[in-house]
Amino acid sequence: MTMAEKQALPLGENLGLNRGLLRRTGLRQRLGLGLLSLPALMVVAFVLLVPLAWLAWLSAFDGSGALSTENYVRLLRPAYVGSFITTFEIAGMVTLICVLLGYPVAYLLSQLPQRAAQVLLLFVVLPFWTSVLVRTYAWLVLLQRQGLINTWLIKLGIVSEPLALVHNMLGTVIGMVHVMLPFLILPLYASMKAIDPMLVRAAATCGASPAQAFRQVFLPQSAPGLAAGTGLIFVLCLGFFLTPALLGGGKVSMWAMLIANNVSMYGNWGAASALGVVLLVVTGVILWGLRAVFKVARFEGVN
Numbered sequence: 001m002t003m004a005e006k007q008a009l010p011l012g013e014n015l016g017l018n019r020g021l022l023r024r025t026g027l028r029q030r031l032g033l034g035l036l037s038l039p040a041l042m043v044v045a046f047v048l049l050v051p052l053a054w055l056a057w058l059s060a061f062d063g064s065g066a067l068s069t070e071n072y073v074r075l076l077r078p079a080y081v082g083s084f085i086t087t088f089e090i091a092g093m094v095t096l097i098c099v100l101l102g103y104p105v106a107y108l109l110s111q112l113p114q115r116a117a118q119v120l121l122l123f124v125v126l127p128f129w130t131s132v133l134v135r136t137y138a139w140l141v142l143l144q145r146q147g148l149i150n151t152w153l154i155k156l157g158i159v160s161e162p163l164a165l166v167h168n169m170l171g172t173v174i175g176m177v178h179v180m181l182p183f184l185i186l187p188l189y190a191s192m193k194a195i196d197p198m199l200v201r202a203a204a205t206c207g208a209s210p211a212q213a214f215r216q217v218f219l220p221q222s223a224p225g226l227a228a229g230t231g232l233i234f235v236l237c238l239g240f241f242l243t244p245a246l247l248g249g250g251k252v253s254m255w256a257m258l259i260a261n262n263v264s265m266y267g268n269w270g271a272a273s274a275l276g277v278v279l280l281v282v283t284g285v286i287l288w289g290l291r292a293v294f295k296v297a298r299f300e301g302v303n
Contacts, residue, residue, distance in 0.1 A: 039273060052280070053258035059273035071274035080258065080275075087254045087279075088171065090244070091237035094176045098233050101177070102184035103226070109185075110192035117189075124185050132179055136246045139175045143247070167249025173241045180236060191225020192218075231287055238283055254278050 062068040074080065105124075109117045142148050143165035150162040165171055195218060203213035241256040244266060255275055262272040 028077045037293045044260065055273040055276050059277050060268050061072050067083055069271045072278070074271055075274060075278060079253075082259055083253045084278075085253065086169075087238060087256075090173060090176070090240075090252070090254065093173050094115055094180055094237050095230055095234045097173070097177050098181050098184045099226070099230060102181055103189060104230070106185045106188040106192055106225075107283075109189050110195075120297070121189070124182050127182060132242055135178060136175055136243050139171070139178065140246060143171050166247055167251055169248070169252055171247040171249075173253045176237060179243060180233045183232050183236065183282060184226075187226040187228045187232070188222065191222050191228075195221045224256070227290065231290055235283060235289075238279060 007151045036140050053110075060067060060069075062070040068233075075084075108125075112120070114227075140147075144150070145162040147165070149165060150159075152162065165174075199217050199221070200213045203217045204210070206218065223263055238254075239256050240254060241260060244252045244254045245257060259272045259275045260267045262275065
């Protein structure tokens with residue numbers, strides 16, 4: 001159909017023709033992008049899905065090579081159940097503490113002038129310049145019974161004997177919060193900087209108090225960054241090994257440590273694979289739930 005014939009059509013038919021043309025053009029563009037990304041998708045699928053399938057395959061066989069549910073039945077033992085509960089308890093505590101500490105810091109950084117915010121962000125990313133092992137040993141020096149914190153507390157007369165700050169869950173949580181906090185502040189700061197300040201001013205113009213404007217406008221807009229940081233911290237905490245092993249002193253057992261013990265000490269790849277598969281499935285369910293919660297919270301905030 002020529003351009004003159006298109007212009008001679010009635011307005012409704014012309015609009016319908018344009019919509020169909022735009023739809024076909026968009027479909028071709030999406031198809032072209034999909035074909036361009038196909039090699040990368042194949043590499044990602046090979047790197048991620050093949051090892052997961054291998055773990056699931058190993059977990060389905062016992063020590064003699066026969067198909068069995070032995071590896072999964074073993075997870076019902078009290079030691080495994082207790083470690084499972086401890087793992088998610090620590091991950092939840094670290095995530096909650098990071099939110100309580102990181103959200104005010106990210107909000108402050110988002111409200112400061114650009115140059116001042118960049119200087120303070122340097123202190124946020126500074127821990128990344130030091131390995132996790134060095135930071136964990138630093139906390140071990142600070143928190144042990146003859147460490148700096150207990151020494152100062154005794155000299156100041158606040159306590160009469162050293163506090164148990166390490167080789168327990170408290171020391172483990174402190175060390176993990178120090179490692180994980182930047183992973184919440186950075187995505188949350190980026191999300192807050194993208195919020196148009198005119199939205200909060202418009203809410204104030206409409207009669208909203210500062211608390212109402214923050215709760216109904218700013219907080220829902222920052223929900224994507226909060227969800228990204230929270231999910232990232234929670235997943236990383238579930239796989240922590242070094243910090244619980246050092247600061248927990250063998251008294252804090254997380255599933256990553258059980259996986260390592262089953263492989264290094266007992267050579268039982270089936271049991272270790274079952275631990276990994278169950279942890280992966282439960283983590284996926286929890287992340288799906290968190291995604292739904294943040295989506296509902298943002299929707300209610302906007303309304």
